Amino acid sequence: MDEAEAEVDADADAKLRPSGPELAKDPSPLFRRRDFTLFWAAGAIDGLGTCASSLFLPLILLGAGYPAGLAGLVASVALVSGLVVSPVAGVYADRWPRKPMMYVAALVAAGAMGSVFVSVALGHVILVHVLVAAVVEQAASATYGAAASGTIRRLVPPEGYARAIGYLQARDQAVQIVGPTLGGVLYQLARWVPLLADAVSFLLVAVLSKAIRADLTPAGADPHASFIRGLAEGLRFVWAESFLRFVVVWTAGINALLGALYFHAVFASHDQGASPSSIGLILTLAGVGGLLGALAAPWFVRRVPAVRIVTGASWAMVPTAAGLAFASRTWVYGLLLGGVSLIVPSVVVVLQTRAMLVTPDRLLARMGTVLGTAGQGIAVLAPVTAGVLVAAYGGRTVALGCAGAFAGLALYSTVRAGVLAGEAP
Secondary structure (H helix, E strand, O other), X not given: OOHHHHHHHHHHHHHHOOOOHHHHOOOOOHHHOXXXXXXXXXXXXXXXXXXXXXXXXXXXXXXXXXXXXXXXXHHHHHHHHHHHHHHHXXXXXXXXXXXXXXXXXXXXXXXXXXXXXXXXXXXXXXHHHHHHHHHHHHHHHHHHHHHHOOOHHHHOOHHHHHHHXXXXXXXXXXXXXXXXXXXXXXXXXXXXHHHHHHHHHHXXXXXXXXXOOOOOOOOOOOXXXXXXXXXXXXXXHHHHOHHHHHHHHHHHHHHHHHHHHHHHHHXXXXXOOOOHHHHHXXXXXXXXXXXXXXXXXXXXXXXXXXXXXXXXXXXXXXXXXXXXXXXXXXXXXXXXXXXXXXXXXXXXHHHHHHHHHHOOXXXXXXXXXXXXXXXXXXXXXXHHHHHHHHXXXXXXXXXXXXXXXXXXXXXXXXXXXXXXXXXXX
């Protein structure tokens, strides 16, 4: 990008950045902002609907007589399709009006899950149909996420970014706690009820997204630019920005290690004879820790320098992972994982807030999808990796290995702490 083009982009970005008198001088709480409340509620409804159906879709296939391997394959292919579509959707979300992308994607997902609901209710479950519908639903969700990645910047002033991100994290953590239980209750009513709930939730998401009044159109976008050039531009921007390179490495590392620890705890507890309810307690305590951490993160971030948050949290995870190597009770696993989940949200708030501040509006979606794909792509391998390693070397060795990897990540964070020195207030 040449200097003249950069000046044009900066000027367009400044015009649309929510830093004018209307937002900057408005001290009202975030939930008194109509558009932010709509956006927050849409995400909560989406998450609950997805939890209600995705966890039980494999059970529906098993109930229809399909083998476990095929049921698992459907879930895996759907997840991978979302990861593949996400960067592609990010390119178009930086070119086209983002609000129509959000509600159209939600309507497409509603149609996909609605078709599965009808087939299950009629007793005609066809594997290919379920696979295609799951892939479409994941692709639509990835498109919605890409378009939504630049939304916060238009709904709250810069000084409210940390609080907004904290509220979104708290919402997602609460959904992860409540969603599986809600899905189980709905599944007990009838196999098709969770699917109906998911389809209806997508319809509500479409309505709420369309009701947002703020202009979400990306600044300085060229809707006719080359797709390959646009994708490459997003990758180059993330790679050229030293802070964003740090975020990619830290996020990918932490997602992989946390995923390995969670599944290590599940597998190790199962080997020790823990009941399913006891294993569920582990995930519940971890979810509660994440919820409390997300609620406290904005307060914490305002009072502690970003460098100390990132490096301190990274080092604090080392003894926690090591402690899992010597745990023998499920509640101990839960408390240790809950402690890790309590720490992580403050780091996420710091990194996501700064990422929004250093990224032009015309690149927000691509930046978000690149970071998200890097983190989620590695996390997808965590379950199978943890299972293989626990079976081959035992739970203690895996936990100690994770502790060593956390130490390496913490050392990297300490060495690269300078990239956080320019944090914005």
